[in-house]
Amino acid sequence: MTGPLSELDRPNSYIGRAVPRADAARLLAGRGKYLDDIRLPRMLHAVFVRSPHAHARIKAIDTEAARAMPGVAAVYTGAEIAEHCTPWVGVLSHLAGLRSPPQHSVAVDVARWQGEPVAVVLARSRAEAEDAADLVDVDYEELPPVLDAEAALEPDSPRIHEGYDSNLAWERKVDVGDIDTAFAAPGVTVVERTFRFGRHTGVTLEARGTVCDYDPGEGVLTMHYSGQAPHMLQVILSRHLGMAEENVRVVSGDVGGSFGIKVHTYGDEIACAALSKMLERPVKFVADRQESFLTDIHARDHVVKARMGVDAEGRIVGIDMDDITGIGPYSMYPRTSAIECNQVLNLTGAPYMMENYRARGRVVFQNKTLMCQYRAVGHPIAMAVCDGLLEDVARATGRDPVELRRLNLMPDDGYPRASASGMKLADLSHQKTLEKLVELMDYDALRRDQEEARARGVLRGIGLCSMVEVTNPSPAFYGIGGAPIASQDGATCRLDAGGALHVSSSVTEQGQGTNAILAQIAADRFGVPIERVKVTTGDTATVPYGGGTWASRGAGIGGEAMLLAADALKHQVLEVAAALLQAEAGVLDIRNGTVVDATTGAERIALSDLARTVYYRGNELPPDLKPELIATRHYRVTDFPFVFTNGAMATHVEVDAETGFVKVLGFWVVEDCGTVINPMLVDEQVRGGVVQGIGGALYEECLYDEEGQLLTATMADYLVPMAAEMPDIEVAHVETPTSTSVLGAKGAGEAGTGGAPAALLNAVNDALAPLGASIWQQPMTPERVLRAMGRL
Amino acid sequence: MKAPDFAYARPADLGAALALLAEHGTEAQPLAGGQSLMPMMNFRLAAPEILIDLSDVAELRGLERTRDTVRIGAMTRYRDLEDWPDLGGTLPLVAMALPHIAHDAIRNRGTIGGSIALCDPAAELPAVMRVLAAEIEVAGAEGSRRVAADDFFTGFYETACGEEELIVAIHVPVAEADRVYGFHELAQRHGDYAMAGVALSALSPNPIRSLRAAFFGIAATPVRLPDLEAALEGLTACEAQAAVTAALEGLDLLADTKASADMRRHLSGVVLKRALEAM
Numbered sequence A: 001m002t003g004p005l006s007e008l009d010r011p012n013s014y015i016g017r018a019v020p021r022a023d024a025a026r027l028l029a030g031r032g033k034y035l036d037d038i039r040l041p042r043m044l045h046a047v048f049v050r051s052p053h054a055h056a057r058i059k060a061i062d063t064e065a066a067r068a069m070p071g072v073a074a075v076y077t078g079a080e081i082a083e084h085c086t087p088w089v090g091v092l093s094h095l096a097g098l099r100s101p102p103q104h105s106v107a108v109d110v111a112r113w114q115g116e117p118v119a120v121v122l123a124r125s126r127a128e129a130e131d132a133a134d135l136v137d138v139d140y141e142e143l144p145p146v147l148d149a150e151a152a153l154e155p156d157s158p159r160i161h162e163g164y165d166s167n168l169a170w171e172r173k174v175d176v177g178d179i180d181t182a183f184a185a186p187g188v189t190v191v192e193r194t195f196r197f198g199r200h201t202g203v204t205l206e207a208r209g210t211v212c213d214y215d216p217g218e219g220v221l222t223m224h225y226s227g228q229a230p231h232m233l234q235v236i237l238s239r240h241l242g243m244a245e246e247n248v249r250v251v252s253g254d255v256g257g258s259f260g261i262k263v264h265t266y267g268d269e270i271a272c273a274a275l276s277k278m279l280e281r282p283v284k285f286v287a288d289r290q291e292s293f294l295t296d297i298h299a300r301d302h303v304v305k306a307r308m309g310v311d312a313e314g315r316i317v318g319i320d321m322d323d324i325t326g327i328g329p330y331s332m333y334p335r336t337s338a339i340e341c342n343q344v345l346n347l348t349g350a351p352y353m354m355e356n357y358r359a360r361g362r363v364v365f366q367n368k369t370l371m372c373q374y375r376a377v378g379h380p381i382a383m384a385v386c387d388g389l390l391e392d393v394a395r396a397t398g399r400d401p402v403e404l405r406r407l408n409l410m411p412d413d414g415y416p417r418a419s420a421s422g423m424k425l426a427d428l429s430h431q432k433t434l435e436k437l438v439e440l441m442d443y444d445a446l447r448r449d450q451e452e453a454r455a456r457g458v459l460r461g462i463g464l465c466s467m468v469e470v471t472n473p474s475p476a477f478y479g480i481g482g483a484p485i486a487s488q489d490g491a492t493c494r495l496d497a498g499g500a501l502h503v504s505s506s507v508t509e510q511g512q513g514t515n516a517i518l519a520q521i522a523a524d525r526f527g528v529p530i531e532r533v534k535v536t537t538g539d540t541a542t543v544p545y546g547g548g549t550w551a552s553r554g555a556g557i558g559g560e561a562m563l564l565a566a567d568a569l570k571h572q573v574l575e576v577a578a579a580l581l582q583a584e585a586g587v588l589d590i591r592n593g594t595v596v597d598a599t600t601g602a603e604r605i606a607l608s609d610l611a612r613t614v615y616y617r618g619n620e621l622p623p624d625l626k627p628e629l630i631a632t633r634h635y636r637v638t639d640f641p642f643v644f645t646n647g648a649m650a651t652h653v654e655v656d657a658e659t660g661f662v663k664v665l666g667f668w669v670v671e672d673c674g675t676v677i678n679p680m681l682v683d684e685q686v687r688g689g690v691v692q693g694i695g696g697a698l699y700e701e702c703l704y705d706e707e708g709q710l711l712t713a714t715m716a717d718y719l720v721p722m723a724a725e726m727p728d729i730e731v732a733h734v735e736t737p738t739s740t741s742v743l744g745a746k747g748a749g750e751a752g753t754g755g756a757p758a759a760l761l762n763a764v765n766d767a768l769a770p771l772g773a774s775i776w777q778q779p780m781t782p783e784r785v786l787r788a789m790g791r792l
Numbered sequence B: 001m002k003a004p005d006f007a008y009a010r011p012a013d014l015g016a017a018l019a020l021l022a023e024h025g026t027e028a029q030p031l032a033g034g035q036s037l038m039p040m041m042n043f044r045l046a047a048p049e050i051l052i053d054l055s056d057v058a059e060l061r062g063l064e065r066t067r068d069t070v071r072i073g074a075m076t077r078y079r080d081l082e083d084w085p086d087l088g089g090t091l092p093l094v095a096m097a098l099p100h101i102a103h104d105a106i107r108n109r110g111t112i113g114g115s116i117a118l119c120d121p122a123a124e125l126p127a128v129m130r131v132l133a134a135e136i137e138v139a140g141a142e143g144s145r146r147v148a149a150d151d152f153f154t155g156f157y158e159t160a161c162g163e164e165e166l167i168v169a170i171h172v173p174v175a176e177a178d179r180v181y182g183f184h185e186l187a188q189r190h191g192d193y194a195m196a197g198v199a200l201s202a203l204s205p206n207p208i209r210s211l212r213a214a215f216f217g218i219a220a221t222p223v224r225l226p227d228l229e230a231a232l233e234g235l236t237a238c239e240a241q242a243a244v245t246a247a248l249e250g251l252d253l254l255a256d257t258k259a260s261a262d263m264r265r266h267l268s269g270v271v272l273k274r275a276l277e278a279m
């Protein structure tokens, strides 16, 4: 073959290629090193005594019998731990008015959800600690539980916090344009629905936990943790244990999934750090599955009353909505539990042009597990509300939902612009993704199939969703409000004596392949075979300072930092090469680990020879040349608060008219995450995200009884989506690189989860349409679907 | 989620196992495949002081066909049955039920005796055994006795097997040449315990002739209603559906996070109709 080399043909062109991840084989072979694999000398196992009540005053705790049990080293109550660990408050200054009382790592006077830790036993083994924990005698006075978020706002509701005039934690209002006038205008059709989104949770394969190891000799606390934001935790430990930041080291090894569950401050984990310091021994705590269900943050829990109006031509005139969301008894620290509601208000309607937008959000305390940020924070709510209403309006006005989108989506050539809620948007491709989706799914053929199925009495439905995803956040997300959460990330590239590249980054690996794309970027930009790149992440003692992994920022922010660092190192290396070879740096390049002549490709000097000269035989260099062969660069998003991505998705479902079972026949996604660094990883992120979205829409729910007892605390009761029921998920891309970075990558981690529930809601309602029935509650369980159909 | 401390014994024969049971009484619990018992112990819902592992008890093993019955030793694993080449021809109803029981990993360990002894309300095999008029052989200090499946499942996780007895085997009549067998269950995910299910046999399915049907997953024990079976005689599958929902009215049905009692009643009619239509 002849012709010019394309970008993908040049040596070491890894960006954009489906490069297999280096650690996949290791993890599959069972060689992962997860938290529970850590065993330290003299290590104690912590088991927490947890409140069996949703709301109860702790009158007394008798620990004597537990202390006498074999293997037990110590038993502490919340009050005893509080002497070594200060409480925290989960508020941020930019969320004006948000309030939450101080929260102790282990409850002191009142337990406010079933599962809240009230005491802890430390013993030689987990089993012995559990035996002893059974004997800790807590005298509770039960208090009335506040469970339903709507009822919690009633003036006569019991209060969860003393001194608070209500159970309201935060309220925000947005009012743009004049929605009442817009809805009242002649020719405007208004639809109104009440949406209910149940609670669900992350169900990470590896449960969260910690091994804390305080070394009294050095006065250093090392926390091994299965999580996403080591530097954030370092600050938190330092603050609440009264230690200098430099004396706290947080290490995150292999992490078996996180989905946002592991980016928060959990009392049991922080208590372990305090206990390790108190006892001067390593302390391990790994949540068991039941503890995970009871104490990992839950997500969603919204009731949204919403209206959308379209004019006679079908143009959206506006959205009016009221969101009530229950967050448990405290706002989670330090990210707060108001961000989800804030996102709902920010994102609803963001893909579409409209002049009027009114929204009210209320964040409410209740005696349930804390609710906080989980994959696709607020997105599934915002997308389901807007696109649910859009397709509802389509039915009400006899329009095709694709046509209605064509009419209302923001045009691809109209950026930068703002959403009705005021979000700054740039580089989006709603029109292109929708058209590609229509083609990918063969929309017309599916409509014919639907007709034919209906004729047979089979209920099939097609549902779509056009969506945005918040990625690559700037300081506007947390830092601005005073949270110790870095919005910038750093990367270091070092050329070792053998010619290998040693890179480190402040973003973290949770199993999604961050380390793989960091290696791709470094190898690609610098010019070495990818096998010669070693990646370190997750250790505050060694990696640059940064935010970690959340809000789909690993590739976009961490990746850009790596790109800049690799470029900087390359610049240095070429300068050295130029001196050694007595050439101009500009005529040289690095390919496959060798410095070459940029135009002819002729090999000039191997990187290992260059590095050895620098490290071992510096005498051969000109005296004024002082190469470091290491470069660190940091990157943050400026100009925009967030880099939005967009996508379009669709699903095809069959509703069993007799049982209410929903079978997902197919799912299609067209995603625009800008530059795709590794299509294999991005596609799997999208698919995994869609599956979690299907989970929320059809299966997963944390259900409580009227006493506030969690009814779904095992894998038998809490239904995660399983492979057998999942459809094929076809993924395609439109690539509109973000102009905010060289790399051009936006995030891709949450889109599937954000959009899938809306598509499913629409598909089920499309299927039910011939019956004049519809459902607005998720998960859409068989019984709820049957009831919506009036068949039960 | 760690089990409290317990002692462990692994008797080599039935006599030794029964002696251990007699010695420890309610403090002892037999261990078969452990797929239900171990989780219950880890959740601390069960806390036996001693586990009597039945793995080595020869009398509890084996799968033998005589002319018109199959003797399934209590320690026979689901997997053993699935691998038995004669299963489809001999016990077609059991063959239909097996793929719905949990997942491969659990079927590799779980035993037929364990399923019958546990009497989970949603378990498939207790219902199957009622339809097939199987007999459960239990042994105790006084020797062994056989209990008809119809009399065996006495309540919520309760059976006619005494605390100091063991299930030795299940004796299942082989398929009758003139009868047809049907099975249907509804679970949101494959392998889950059913929200409602039915096992049945009939001389003819649609219209119904001589039906024997047991519903599972809807009440404390498998539900067989002889009056209903008689009333369904001659009805079509569709007509049977309505009759079932009506007949279950007033019965104490299960309600949990997956389905209300009304839902289970409704689904019972659906599963019966679907099982009949598929036959």
Ligand SMILES: Cc1cc2nc3c(=O)[nH]c(=O)nc-3n(C[C@H](O)[C@H](O)[C@H](O)COP(=O)(O)OP(=O)(O)OC[C@H]3O[C@@H](n4cnc5c(N)ncnc54)[C@H](O)[C@@H]3O)c2cc1C
Residues within 6 Å of the ligand: B029, B030, B031, B032, B033, B034, B035, B036, B037, B038, B054, B074, B075, B100, B101, B102, B103, B106, B109, B110, B111, B112, B113, B114, B115, B116, B117, B118, B120, B122, B123, B124, B125, B161, B165, B166, B167, B168, B191, B192, B193, B194
């Ligand atoms: C995820 C999961 C899904 C499941 N899904 C299903 C399903 O869909 N359908 C279904 O039917 N089951 C299901 N099961 C249950 C599984 O089939 C059970 O493990 C089985 O029914 C019990 O058999 P076992 O051999 O494991 O018994 P074990 O757990 O060892 O024992 C169960 C009980 O029976 C007693 N016992 C055992 N053998 C004897 C004996 N010979 N005599 C007297 N008492 C005895 C034990 O003491 C114990 O009380 C599921 C289990 C799991 C973990």
